Amino acid sequence: MSDCIFCKIIAGEIPSEKVYEDEHVLAFLDIAPVNPGHTLVIPKTHSSDFLDTTESSLIVVVKVLPKIAKAIMWAVGADGFNIGVNNGAAAGQIVPHMHFHVIPRLSGDGYKSWGHRKYGEGEALKIAERIRTSVENSRTIN
Numbered sequence: 001m002s003d004c005i006f007c008k009i010i011a012g013e014i015p016s017e018k019v020y021e022d023e024h025v026l027a028f029l030d031i032a033p034v035n036p037g038h039t040l041v042i043p044k045t046h047s048s049d050f051l052d053t054t055e056s057s058l059i060v061v062v063k064v065l066p067k068i069a070k071a072i073m074w075a076v077g078a079d080g081f082n083i084g085v086n087n088g089a090a091a092g093q094i095v096p097h098m099h100f101h102v103i104p105r106l107s108g109d110g111y112k113s114w115g116h117r118k119y120g121e122g123e124a125l126k127i128a129e130r131i132r133t134s135v136e137n138s139r140t141i142n
């Protein structure tokens with residue numbers, strides 16, 4: 001996609017610090033890392049977000065995540081890592097080319113995980129029922 005910043009990185013039109021590349025996947029350092037070594041792993045075929053990504057693109061990207069995560073752990077001496085996708089503006093997605101963040105974590109790096117809340121009486125059952133119904137419906141659609 002011509003106006004996509006990550007497609008431009010794939011095409012070599014914008015510089016990046018590449019750490020892995022194959023026929024279908026590119027991984028490069030995030031320009032504004034949560035921690036040093038923070039890497040973005042993207043399919044070379046453009047898709048705007050997670051739900052817009054084909055199963056085959058997802059598979060090729062997910063397959064290389066363990067290799068990249070292990071390499072980052074070794075390179076920066078991390079104690080753990082987070083893998084995540086921000087999907088949609090409400091979830092913090094800024095760049096509309098689907099990407100996985102691999103974020104190395106150090107014990108005591110000070111970042112907190114997400115906040116947690118409690119379900120109200122009967123709320124979990126209601127929501128689970130809605131999700132189950134939706135999963136069933138999508139099974140018949142696809």
Ligand code: AMP
Pocket residue numbers: 005014016029030031032033040085086092093094095096
């Ligand atoms: P997201 O909020 O999930 O869309 O994340 C987009 C990420 O892309 C952010 O963490 C940015 O720091 C990163 N980013 C934006 N432009 C570049 C670039 N030219 N090279 C490397 N990373 C970038």
Ligand code: ZN
Pocket residue numbers: 001004005006007008046047096097
């Ligand atoms: Zn793109």
